[in-house]
Amino acid sequence: MASILNLPPKTNAGLPRVDGPLKVSGVAMYTSDHNLPGMLYAVPVCATIAKGTIATLDVDRAQAMPGVKAVYHRQNLGKIFRTAPSDGLSAYLDERRPPFDDDVIRYYGQYVAAVVANTYEQAVAAANTVKVTYKAEKLDVRRHLETDDKPTVDSHRGNPDEAFQSAPIKVDEIYVTPTETHNPIELHASVAVWDGQNFTLYETTQAVVNHRDVMAQMLGVPSENVRVISRFLGSGFGGKLWPWTHCMIAASAARNLNRPVKLVVTRDMMFQNVGHRPRTQQRIRVGSTPDGKLVSLIHDSLNHTSILDDYSEGCSEATAYSYSTPNLRATSGIVRRNVGTPTSMRGPGAVPGLFALESAIDELAVKLNMDPIKLRLLNEPEKDEGKNLPFSSRHFVECLNTGAEKFGWSRRTPQVGSMKKDGLILGWGVAGCSWIAERMATAASVDLHADGTARVSCATQDIGTGTYTVLAQIVSEKTGIPLEKIEVVLGDTALPPGPISGGSWATASVIPAVVDAIEKAQQTLFMAASQGKDPAFAGQKPEAMAFTNGRIHLKDKSPDTGVLYEQILTDANIRGASGQGKSEGTFGDPNSKHSKHSFGAQFAEVTWEPETARLRVSRVVTVIDAGRILNPKPARNQIEGAVVMGVGMALFEETVYDPRFGAPINNNLADYIVTTNADSPEIDVTFLDYPDMVLNSLGARGVGEIGLAGIAAAIASATYHATGVRVRELPIRIEDLLVRA
Numbered sequence: 001m002a003s004i005l006n007l008p009p010k011t012n013a014g015l016p017r018v019d020g021p022l023k024v025s026g027v028a029m030y031t032s033d034h035n036l037p038g039m040l041y042a043v044p045v046c047a048t049i050a051k052g053t054i055a056t057l058d059v060d061r062a063q064a065m066p067g068v069k070a071v072y073h074r075q076n077l078g079k080i081f082r083t084a085p086s087d088g089l090s091a092y093l094d095e096r097r098p099p100f101d102d103d104v105i106r107y108y109g110q111y112v113a114a115v116v117a118n119t120y121e122q123a124v125a126a127a128n129t130v131k132v133t134y135k136a137e138k139l140d141v142r143r144h145l146e147t148d149d150k151p152t153v154d155s156h157r158g159n160p161d162e163a164f165q166s167a168p169i170k171v172d173e174i175y176v177t178p179t180e181t182h183n184p185i186e187l188h189a190s191v192a193v194w195d196g197q198n199f200t201l202y203e204t205t206q207a208v209v210n211h212r213d214v215m216a217q218m219l220g221v222p223s224e225n226v227r228v229i230s231r232f233l234g235s236g237f238g239g240k241l242w243p244w245t246h247c248m249i250a251a252s253a254a255r256n257l258n259r260p261v262k263l264v265v266t267r268d269m270m271f272q273n274v275g276h277r278p279r280t281q282q283r284i285r286v287g288s289t290p291d292g293k294l295v296s297l298i299h300d301s302l303n304h305t306s307i308l309d310d311y312s313e314g315c316s317e318a319t320a321y322s323y324s325t326p327n328l329r330a331t332s333g334i335v336r337r338n339v340g341t342p343t344s345m346r347g348p349g350a351v352p353g354l355f356a357l358e359s360a361i362d363e364l365a366v367k368l369n370m371d372p373i374k375l376r377l378l379n380e381p382e383k384d385e386g387k388n389l390p391f392s393s394r395h396f397v398e399c400l401n402t403g404a405e406k407f408g409w410s411r412r413t414p415q416v417g418s419m420k421k422d423g424l425i426l427g428w429g430v431a432g433c434s435w436i437a438e439r440m441a442t443a444a445s446v447d448l449h450a451d452g453t454a455r456v457s458c459a460t461q462d463i464g465t466g467t468y469t470v471l472a473q474i475v476s477e478k479t480g481i482p483l484e485k486i487e488v489v490l491g492d493t494a495l496p497p498g499p500i501s502g503g504s505w506a507t508a509s510v511i512p513a514v515v516d517a518i519e520k521a522q523q524t525l526f527m528a529a530s531q532g533k534d535p536a537f538a539g540q541k542p543e544a545m546a547f548t549n550g551r552i553h554l555k556d557k558s559p560d561t562g563v564l565y566e567q568i569l570t571d572a573n574i575r576g577a578s579g580q581g582k583s584e585g586t587f588g589d590p591n592s593k594h595s596k597h598s599f600g601a602q603f604a605e606v607t608w609e610p611e612t613a614r615l616r617v618s619r620v621v622t623v624i625d626a627g628r629i630l631n632p633k634p635a636r637n638q639i640e641g642a643v644v645m646g647v648g649m650a651l652f653e654e655t656v657y658d659p660r661f662g663a664p665i666n667n668n669l670a671d672y673i674v675t676t677n678a679d680s681p682e683i684d685v686t687f688l689d690y691p692d693m694v695l696n697s698l699g700a701r702g703v704g705e706i707g708l709a710g711i712a713a714a715i716a717s718a719t720y721h722a723t724g725v726r727v728r729e730l731p732i733r734i735e736d737l738l739v740r741a
C-alpha cells in the first residue's frame with residue numbers, strides 16, 4: 001500500500017489532537033468524573049506495617065460514624081476469586097492476590113479494610129477510626145539485591161566467560177536503577193455500578209478488554225456481565241495497564257450495597273498499591289579487542305519484586321541484539337522485598353537495561369580512547385544475533401550519524417572537562433536505544449453514514465498518546481470524509497475487542513484493523529450501488545467498483561464520474577454501511593521470522609558548575625527509527641515527553657522506602673521529584689521515517705516508549721565527560737559529583 005498520508009511525511013507537521021478541545025474545555029469525562037445517583041464513596045484503610053499479621057481489626061467506631069454504610073474487611077467483603085493461569089496477556093494482572101485474602105501483611109499500605117459512606121469526607125473520617133493492631137515481623141526493604149536462586153538465562157551464545165577472561169580490554173561494573181513510581185496526574189480510580197446482574201465499571205485502565213476479563217473472573221460472573229469503560233485517561237505510563245486491588249473492593253462493595261461506589265486511590269496510596277518500576281541491579285561485563293571489536297558481553301540483572309508475585313523487569317530485553325559479538329550471556333533474577341508488586345513502567349526492561357548496557361559501552365570507549373559513536377558503528381550487527389533472525393527494519397547507524405550531525409558531535413573534545421561555554425563546563429554524551437515492535441490481535445468497526453458522517457470504534461483506549469486522532473485521520477484519508485465529521489469511539493468493552501494501550505503497539509495494532517473495516521464498509525457500499533437504481537451502476541457487479549474520495553465509481557472510469565456514497569445510501573434508505581475489520585497479533589509468536597524493534601540515538605549535553613555543584617541537562621538531540629510516522633505532531637510529543645521523563649530518571653526520580661517501617665516516604669509530588677518545565681532541556685526530535693513493512697501494511701511501529709530508552713545513559717555519560725565522575729547508580733545526585741567539585 002502506498003503512503004496513507006497525502007503529504008510527504010517529512011513536510012507534514014501533523015494533525016492536532018481531535019480530543020484536545022474536549023480536554024481543555026473540561027467536557028472529557030475521566031473516570032472519577034462519573035457521579036451517579038445514589039453513589040457512595042469507598043476509602044481504603046492501609047496497613048501501617050510492612051510485614052506481619054493483623055492481630056485485631058476494630059471497626060465498631062467506624063461503623064457508627066455518620067453516613068457510614070459499611071466497613072469491609074476479610075470477613076465480609078464477599079468472595080473474590082483469583083484469575084485462572086493463562087499464557088500471555090489474557091486476563092492478566094501483576095498483583096494476583098485478591099484484596100483482604102488473608103491476614104498477612106506483606107507490604108506497607110496493603111489494604112486491610114475499606115469504609116463506604118455517603119460522602120468522601122465521611123468515609124475518610126471513618127477510615128481514620130478503624131483500629132488495627134498487628135503482630136509485626138522484621139521487614140526487608142534492603143536496597144542491595146542478592147539471591148542464591150539460579151538466574152534465568154535470557155540469551156546465550158558462544159563462550160562468554162572464557163572470552164571475557166581473555167579479552168584484552170574489559171569493563172566489569174554494576175549499574176543500579178532505583179524504584180520509580182509512575183506519577184500520572186490522573187489518580188487511579190474505580191466507579192463501580194451493579195444492577196443486580198451486570199457490572200458497569202468506569203476504570204482508569206490502559207486495557208479495557210483485559211480489565212473486563214480479570215474482573216469477571218475475580219468477581220465470579222460471566223464476562224458478558226461486565227462492561228468496562230475508560231473514555232479518557234490522564235495517562236498511566238504502564239501503571240494502569242492491569243487491574244489493582246482497589247478495583248475489586250469497589251466492585252464488590254457496589255454489589256454488596258446495590259449502590260454505585262466510587263473509589264479514588266490517593267497519591268500516597270499510589271506509591272504503595274498500584275505498582276512501580278522495581279529497583280534493578282545489573283552487572284555488565286564487556287570485553288573487546290584493542291581496536292574495539294566486542295568479544296564478550298555478559299549482562300546479569302536482578303530486580304526486586306513483592307513477596308507473592310514474580311515480577312521480572314526483563315532488563316536484558318535489548319542486550320542480545322544491540323551489538324555484534326560472538327559470545328554473550330544475559331540472565332535475570334528476582335529478589336523478594338516487602339514492597340507492593342512492581343509493574344510495567346514506560347519501556348519496562350529495556351529502559352533500565354539500556355542504562356546499564358549503554359553506560360558500559362561508553363566506559364569501554366573511554367578505556368579504548370575511542371569515540372563512543374565509532375565504537376558502536378564498529379559493532380553494528382547485521383542481524384539479531386540473539387535470535388539469529390534478520391531485523392524487520394533497523395537504521396541504528398543512520399540514527400547515530402544523523403544525530404551526530406544535528407548535535408555537532410564532531411566538535412566534541414573527549415578530555416574530561418575540556419569543553420566550556422559561558423563559564424560553564426559542558427559534557428556531551430551519547431547512547432543507543434531500542435524498543436520492541438509488536439501487534440496484538442484487534443477488531444474494529446467502521447460505519448459510513450448516509451448523512452456524510454462516519455464512526456470508527458474499537459475497544460482500545462487513548463491514554464493521551466493520540467489514538468483518537470490517528471484513527472480519525474486514517475478514516476479521513478481513506479474515505480475523503482472530513483475529520484470533523486468522524487466520530488471515534490474508544491474505551492468501552494461493548495465495542496469490538498482491541499489491544500492494550502501498552503508496549504507502544506496500540507497504533508500498529510489498531511490501524512490495520514481499521515483499514516480492513518473501511519474496505520469492508522466500502523464493499524457494502526458497492527453492493528448497495530449494484531442493487532440500487534442509479535443508472536451509472538445498472539447491471540454492474542460490486543467487483544467492478546472503486547471508492548475514491550467519497551465517490552463510488554466504476555474501476556475503469558474516472559472518480560468524478562462516480563456518485564457520492566451518501567447518495568447511494570440515501571437512495572436505498574440505508575442509514576449506514578458498516579465494516580467489521582480485524583488484524584492478527586504478532587506478540588509472542590514463536591515462529592516470527594524477523595526481529596522487530598524500533599531504534600534510536602540519544603545525544604545529551606549537560607552544563608556543570610563545579611563551584612556550586614550544579615548540573616543541568618541543557619540540550620537533547622534524539623533521532624528515532626520507529627517505522628512510518630503516521631501523525632508527526634503527537635509522535636514528536638511522545639518523544640519529547642519521554643525525554644523529559646528521562647531527565648527525571650537520570651537526575652531526580654527515586655521512591656525511597658523507610659528501612660524501619662517499609663513505607664515509601666517520599667509519597668507525594670513535593671518529595672518525589674519529577675522533571676519540571678524549568679528542568680527540561682531544549683529537545684530536537686528527528687524521525688527517520690522508514691516504513692517497517694514486516695510489522696504491518698502501513699509500516700508503522702510505535703513511539704510511546706522508545707524515547708525514554710537511552711536518555712539516562714546519555715546523560716550519565718555526558719556527566720562523566722563534564723565532571724570525570726562516572727555515576728552508575730541513578731539518580732545522579734549532587735553528592736555523587738562533590739567528589740571532584
Ligand code: MOS
Pocket residue numbers: 206236237238239241344345346347348501502503504
Ligand atoms: Mo507501557 S509500560 O507498556 O504502558
